Amino acid sequence: MQSTLIFLKQPLAVAFALILVLLALGELLSPGFTSIEQIIRLLIVASLLGIVSAGQNLVILGGREGIDLSIGAIVSLTVIVAGNLMDGANANIPLAIVATIATGAFFGLLNGVGVTLLRIPPLVMTLGMLGVIQGLLVLIRQGVPSGVAAPMLANFVSKPFLFGLPGILWLWLAVGLFMSWLLKNTVFGQRIYAIGSNEHASYMAGIPVKVVRIAVYTCAGIFAAIAGICLLGYSGASFANVGDQYMLTSIIAVVFGGTSLAGGKGEYTGTMLGAILLVILQSILTTINIDEFGRQIIFGGTLLVLMVFYGRGKGLRA
Template sequence: MSATVPRAASQSRLVRLGLDRSVLIAFACIVVLLAGGALYSREFLSPEYLLQQLQISAFLGVIASGAMLVILIGHIDLSIPWTVTLGAMMATAVAGWYGTPGEVLAIPVGILCGAIVGLVNGLGVAYLRLPSMIFTLGMNAVVQGLMVLHTGGSAPQDHATDAMHFLAVGRPVLGIPNALFMWILVGAGVIFLLNRTAFGRRVYAVGNRERAAYLSGVDTNAIIVGCFVLSGAAAAFAGVLLAGYSTKAYQAMGDSYLLPAIAAVVLGGTNVLGGRGNYLGTIAGVILITLLQSILAVMQMEEAGRQIIYGTVIIAMLLAYGRGDLHRK
């Protein structure tokens, strides 16, 4: 028994640092996609094209950052699509309603609205003990209804603020998109939270075995609520950035990000049952998903073909990781 515990602790440290097979597989697939894309088009490896892909990855990366925290505790957040839309619409609406003061408050209000959705999700899952898949799906429908009422069923007329546009598309430092810096900041925060704080250690503990964590003195409900709040805030912040990228908010702008965000986290090696995963893997998963989508778009493949290849690659990578890795608790 005494030899097993140190070995398990050592393996846990390696997993958190990203030194596991799933991360290596994900990065190997990225190299394969880059090589394949370069064979199809010489422009695929150009610095400008790669920066553009990283900029697009940043929006998905911010969403996946929050989604990963929820998956690590063994739950799932299906309210992401309309939380993204909520953050974008409320940020632009506040700017339109209140003029200059609204422009200052637009981004914080958008993120706060997402955090509120996450708070409701967390309370429902933690204290009412409702299945996260069902409860968050219901919240997604509620937020959708509220946004339809807010806009009258049409696209809102309020435009993104200059600050939102700057954070999403500005390139003041060496031509690197500001959106990428936003993802780096969010990612650094998640890495610090998971690896350097008591909250992070408790996230892994709850994900491994919630009852055991509770009996050891962990406030498991607080951890669950906190992860959902952070997921909602991250999704809303991504919505703010997307509104800045497209210069306005619009209906259902987050619908296309739910499956890619969850897929990126899982493809990066995070256990879908919780308790195991690292942010380096999520980074690899986000870049992998973005490159795959880009290659299929460049090849001008029909939507049906894209979905078939997209799903096949995800299934193949999950099989490559092995059922033992994905279901080990």
């Protein structure tokens, strides 16, 4: 019993074990589920969620009940921006990337300013931003799909790039290495942990709390934009509310990875495992023909269960 409790307090071990269990279950339900081709397809989808979750990870680590509910809407908007600027031409990729990342950074910056300078609670601020962006999406699209991915981008996301793996998997690996370096080896990363653990003590110690928090939300917008660009390459074109799927799943991936919603403790490696786990679970639910509303119920219930074990656990707040 004691060993079981110790195991349950190790989010990385739990996530890895569940990934293996779900892969075995998937193979049992659908032979070929664990083939190399299928695993790569699952990892491509997981990388999209993982890149979005990198920004969500930073926001949650920063504490003050920080959760970015607008992150999915930012993904949807940046897919449209990238698609329209790219318009199916490889030559337009550099401009599209710069403009799309700038768009994500802008809305992330607005969230950060609202939370810090205007003192609006993060949930309220990002929920309000979600409404604003959804209104912009309706205004921009007018109900008509627009924007096409450039062939080079589509190939980068879906075709073998290096050692037989698609470019997006190498990009996700780069994001993972960057996040590990950022959080463990930079002053900015240490400040994120500090304000997440105790904002008042951090302020008294001379840490620019407001600047750090604004930067965290801005980074969330940037990661959402990067994911939007990759999602455009994956889907080939933009379509309505394509990023909505990431609002809840990005939170679950972060919490499953061992990051407390109270902030101040956690890492991105666990979030990467959480993203892989959720994508495998979603694939199994699709295999057994669970409708979208059923998947949402399961994901919501999963988040509640994770909150019991990891969301505010003493082991993660110590």
